[in-house]
Amino acid sequence: MANQKSSLSVPPLASKRFTLISIILLCVLLQIINSLPGVNLNGLGIYPRSLSGLMGIFFAPFLHGGWAHLLSNLIPFAVLGWLVCQYSVKRFWAVFIFTAVVGGLLVWLFGRANLHVGLSGVLYGLWGFLICYGIMHRSFKAIAISVAVVFLYSGLIWGVLPQRPHVSFESHLFGALAGILIGYYLAKQDKKSASYKP
Template sequence: MSQDEHFKFSTGVVAYPIFFVLSIWMVFWFEVRFGYNFSKYGIYPQSLKGLRGVLLSPFIHGDIKHIYHNTIPLFVLSMALFYFYRHIAWKVILFGILISGILTWSIGRPSYHIGASGFIYVLVSFTFFKGVFAKHYRLIALSLLVVFLYGSMIWYTLPIEEGISWEGHLAGLVTGLLFALFFKKEIAKPKKYIWELENFNEADDPFLRQFDENGNFIESKHEEKEQEQSINYIYKENKKD
């Protein structure tokens, strides 16, 4: 896949992130409007029943503050994912939710773990590490931007605040790093100079054919003929005078 196909804007770049955000807000609205509490559908570690939360927990939030803090990073990072990594975006999303959820289920405390923050950590980690591995100026710039905006989130992968699923954050961080390594070949590389290509043949390049082995410019027969005609014309004009 060419570099242009990697960095190409499409309707999905905005449409899919909006869909994600609207989905979690619709679930939250339904809870508030009809008095439901979906927390019991979150991830409950080491419980077979709690496995359903692997897929459901990203759509469930405890209160307005919780969902608000997840909305902006989810929208921004998913937009970056679909713009810079469109060809693997859905793989990162689906497997990211699945693997980070299973890791949370494996290492988490016996409590319900809910919210999209685990998946957000997948996106932060994947975007940062993949940009570093790519060594492409655009992706490195994106990594630096992620560090600037969300670098402080690293502290929440540690048990520093009660009531926060640091296990889910840590699981997302690890999952994003693994994805950055696994999809290492799926990286948009900078365009090479034409002479760096493996199948490049100097004889096929019209520009290089204008020079000899010593780098001297070779005048074509057509140009020589034009110069000769010009000289003859000037000579005749001078002779008339």
């Protein structure tokens, strides 16, 4: 039948899990490689205002300064990523890519002259998106998710301030700003689409 679903289609729940687990496994794999003697993949991170460091925008989210750095990012990323996936996997990828690229570009433009790596910039982008989208969209689902994020991760707000020299607060700050920006835009677009009557 023409409208019969393909047996190869991925169920929504499995698709959400596959998306998040794939990113987590990629980060773990790269950290394993990075831990080998003589290997330093972190040189591919963002180095502000350097032409070669510009390419780091695409690599930095998947690289980490060590296992402690990676593990500190994985659980909040999984939780916040799962909450964004409650809208759709497509929405998750839009937020992930936008915050990684825009947040990374802002780090490259305005960050300290040092290597910036880690998933925390995107993590803050997911956090900023979920809070802003809930405030702007004001549906029960969006507000409930936003409240849950504030309850669980209100402490993240301190990460956008310079505290420790080895922590890239710039990634946190610009990631959060990028998340807020796309959250505002998508909430406006979704409200406009919902109110449109052909």
